[in-house]
Amino acid sequence: MTPRKPPVPSPNQFFISCENVQLMQTEWSDETTNNTSTNTDDIDRPPASIFKPVLATLASTACQFFLGAMLGQSSTMLPQLKAEGSSIRITDEQATWIASMGVIGTPMSSILCGPLTDKLGRKRIILVFLFLSAVGHALLGYSSNLTEILIGRFLLGTAAGFGFPSLVYISEISTPKHRSLLLSSATISASLGLTYVYSVGGSMPWDRASLITASLSLLALVYACSIPESPAWLFQHQRRQETIESLKWLKGQHCNIEVELKLLEASCNHQKKRALALSQLTKPTVFKPFLVLSCLAFMQNGTGFYILLYYSVDFLREFKTTMDPQKVSIALALTRLISCTVASLFIKRLRRRTVGIFSGLAMAGILGVIYLSLTEFREAVGSGPVPVLSLLAYIFACSLGVHPLPWLMIFELYPLSVRGLMCGLSNSVCYLFTFLFLKLYYVMITNLQIHGTILLFLCSSAAFGLFSAFLLPETQGKTLLEIEQGFMSKKDRAARRRG
Numbered sequence: 001m002t003p004r005k006p007p008v009p010s011p012n013q014f015f016i017s018c019e020n021v022q023l024m025q026t027e028w029s030d031e032t033t034n035n036t037s038t039n040t041d042d043i044d045r046p047p048a049s050i051f052k053p054v055l056a057t058l059a060s061t062a063c064q065f066f067l068g069a070m071l072g073q074s075s076t077m078l079p080q081l082k083a084e085g086s087s088i089r090i091t092d093e094q095a096t097w098i099a100s101m102g103v104i105g106t107p108m109s110s111i112l113c114g115p116l117t118d119k120l121g122r123k124r125i126i127l128v129f130l131f132l133s134a135v136g137h138a139l140l141g142y143s144s145n146l147t148e149i150l151i152g153r154f155l156l157g158t159a160a161g162f163g164f165p166s167l168v169y170i171s172e173i174s175t176p177k178h179r180s181l182l183l184s185s186a187t188i189s190a191s192l193g194l195t196y197v198y199s200v201g202g203s204m205p206w207d208r209a210s211l212i213t214a215s216l217s218l219l220a221l222v223y224a225c226s227i228p229e230s231p232a233w234l235f236q237h238q239r240r241q242e243t244i245e246s247l248k249w250l251k252g253q254h255c256n257i258e259v260e261l262k263l264l265e266a267s268c269n270h271q272k273k274r275a276l277a278l279s280q281l282t283k284p285t286v287f288k289p290f291l292v293l294s295c296l297a298f299m300q301n302g303t304g305f306y307i308l309l310y311y312s313v314d315f316l317r318e319f320k321t322t323m324d325p326q327k328v329s330i331a332l333a334l335t336r337l338i339s340c341t342v343a344s345l346f347i348k349r350l351r352r353r354t355v356g357i358f359s360g361l362a363m364a365g366i367l368g369v370i371y372l373s374l375t376e377f378r379e380a381v382g383s384g385p386v387p388v389l390s391l392l393a394y395i396f397a398c399s400l401g402v403h404p405l406p407w408l409m410i411f412e413l414y415p416l417s418v419r420g421l422m423c424g425l426s427n428s429v430c431y432l433f434t435f436l437f438l439k440l441y442y443v444m445i446t447n448l449q450i451h452g453t454i455l456l457f458l459c460s461s462a463a464f465g466l467f468s469a470f471l472l473p474e475t476q477g478k479t480l481l482e483i484e485q486g487f488m489s490k491k492d493r494a495a496r497r498r499g
Contacts, residue, residue: 050178052250057174057182059126059224060166061189066133066220067163068193069213070156074099075312075329076201076209087144092442094146099310100438101153102160107428109161114424121237122169123229125162130224132159134217141211152210172230173250187344191337198312198333202326235264280418285487289413290422295467296406297430301437302460303363304453305398308332308391310438318450319374319387328388335392339399351476352405356468359401363461366394367454374451402464406430412475415484 078098081090090098117125136155143149167186174182201209228246235243240261247260280286308315312332316325370390407430414422444453475483 050181052252053174053178053182056227056250057170057185059130059220059227060170061185062220062224063126063129063163063166064186064189065193065196066130066213066217067160068190068195069197070102070133070160070193071190071309072194072197072312072329072333073156073201073210074102074153074310075314076198076326077206078311079313079317080206081149088146088149090146092446095314096439096442098146098149098153099441100435101150102157102310103431103435103438105154105158106161107431109158110164110427111161111424113162113164117165117168121229121233122165122172123224123227125165126169126224127221129159129162129166130217130221132156132162134214134221137210137214137217141207141214143207169230172232173228184341184344187340188337191333191340194309194336195330195333198326198329202313202329231260232264235261280415281422284489285415285484286418286422288487289473290426292471292473293406293410293413293426294429296409296464296472297426297433299360299460299464299467300402300406300430301433302456303360303398303402303464304437304457304460305395305403306434307437307441308395311441316388316391318445321385321388323385323388328391331392332395335395336399339396343400343404351474352409353468353472353474355401356405356472357465359397359405360461360463360465360468362397362400363394363402364458364465366390366397367458367461370394371451371454371458374454401468402461405468409475412483413473413487 078090078095080086081088081098082092082095113125116128132155136152136159139148139152139155143152167183170182170186171179197209197213200212228249229242231243231246231250234246243261243264244257247255247257251260309332312329313325316323316328321328367390370387373386373390410423410426444456448456473483473486478486
C-alpha cells in the first residue's frame with residue numbers, strides 16, 4: 001500500500017478567517033489521522049518526540065496570539081482617543097474608520113497569501129506576518145495624528161491576511177498523533193491574545209500598550225528565524241538537502257530519513273492541479289454555495305459579534321451599568337476562550353444544522369432578555385448585572401455556532417476545482433460585511449439607541465437559526481462529492497449517476 005501524508009490545503013486555498021481556521025484545521029487533522037496510520041502501519045518508524053515540533057509551533061502560535069490582539073485592539077484604544085485630554089482627539093465617525101481600517105487590508109493580503117506562500121515558503125510568510133505586526137504596532141505607538149493611526153491599523157489588517165500559513169506550517173511539521181494537540185494550541189493562543197489586549201490596553205495608555213505589543217512581535221520575529229522551513233514545502237521545491245536538515249531538526253538526528261522522504265514523495269505525487277474553466281462559475285454547484293455563504297456571513301455580522309469585540313468598552317457603557325467595562329471586556333475574552341475550547345470538542349461531531357439552530361436561537365433568546373432588561377424591566381433591573389451577564393452568555397452561544405460555521409463551511413461547500421478562487425471570493429465578502437457593520441456602529445447607536453441595536457442583533461440571530469433549520473445544506477458526515485451533488489439539478493445528478 002502506498003503511504004500517504006495527510007492532505008494539507010494548497011496555498012491557493014488560504015482564504016479563511018484567521019480567528020476560526022483553528023476549528024477547521026482540527027477537524028481536518030482528525031479526519032485524516034486514521035487514514036495516515038492505516039497507510040503507514042507497514043513502515044518501521046521510531047516513536048516521534050513532540051519536543052522539537054512544540055518549539056517550532058511556538059512561532060506559529062505567536063502569530064495567532066497577535067491575531068487575537070489585533071481583533072480587540074480598537075476596543076480599548078477608541079475610548080482613550082475620544083476622552084477629554086487625548087493628544088489625538090477623535091470623533092465617532094473617525095472612530096469607525098479606525099476600527100474598520102483593521103479589516104480593509106485583510107482580503108487583499110489573503111488573496112496574495114496563496115501564491116506568495118507557494119513561492120516563498122511557510123516560514124517566510126510567518127516572518128512577514130510578524131514583521132508587519134511589529135511595524136504596525138510600532139507605528140501606532142509613535143503616532144502623532146489620525147493618519148498615522150489609520151496607516152498602522154491598515155498594516156495590522158494586512159498582516160492578518162498572512163496569518164493562515166502559520167497553521168498550515170503546524171499541520172505539516174507535526175505527526176498525526178500530535179497534530180490535533182498542536183493545532184488546538186493555536187485556538188487557545190488567539191483567545192489569549194484577545195484577553196491580553198483587553199487587559200494591557202485597558203490598564204495603560206493605548207500608545208504604550210501598542211509599543212509593548214510591537215516589542216513582543218519583534219521578539220517573536222527573532223525567534224521565528226531559528227525554526228526550520230516546512231519539510232513538505234522544501235521537498236516540493238526539490239531542495240533535498242534542506243529537506244533532510246529540516247527533518248533532522250524536527251524529528252531528531254536518528255530519524256529514518258528514507259522513510260520520511262518516501263512519505264513526502266507520495267504526498268507530492270498525490271497532489272494534482274486541475275484547470276479552472278470560467279464556465280464552471282455559473283454552475284449551481286458554485287453559485288448556490290456562494291449565495292448560502294454570503295447569507296450566513298451577512299447574518300453573522302448582523303448578530304453584532306464583531307461589533308462587540310471591536311467596540312466592547314463603548315458598547316458596554318451604553319448599558320449604564322455600575323460594572324467596570326474594562327473588566328467586563330476581559331471577562332468577555334475569557335468567555336470566548338472557554339467557548340472556543342468547548343466548540344472545538346463538539347462541532348466536528350454534531351450536524352451543522354443542529355449547531356446553527358441552537359446557536360442562533362439561543363443568541364436570540366439571550367438578546368431578548370437583554371432587550372427586556374433595557375426597556376420593559378429597566379426600573380426593576382436598574383444598573384445591575386443582568387444585561388452584562390446575559391452578554392457573556394451571548395458570547396458563549398455565538399462561539400458555539402454562529403461565529404465558526406460560516407468560516408468552517410467555506411471549505412466544505414465548494415467543488416475542489418474552484419475551491420481556491422471561490423473561497424477567496426467568499427472570504428472577501430465576509431470581510432466586506434464586517435467592514436460595513438463596523439463602519440455603521442455609531443449610526444445604529446445614534447438612530448436606534450442601544451435597545452434598538454440589540455433588537456437588530458436579535459432579529460439577525462433568529463434569522464441565522466431559522467436559515468440553518470430550513471436552508472442550510474448539511475455537510476457533516478458527507479463526502480465532498482455528496483455535498484456537491486446536493487447543489488446539482490435532478491438532471492445533472494441523473495447524468496452523474498449514468499456516467
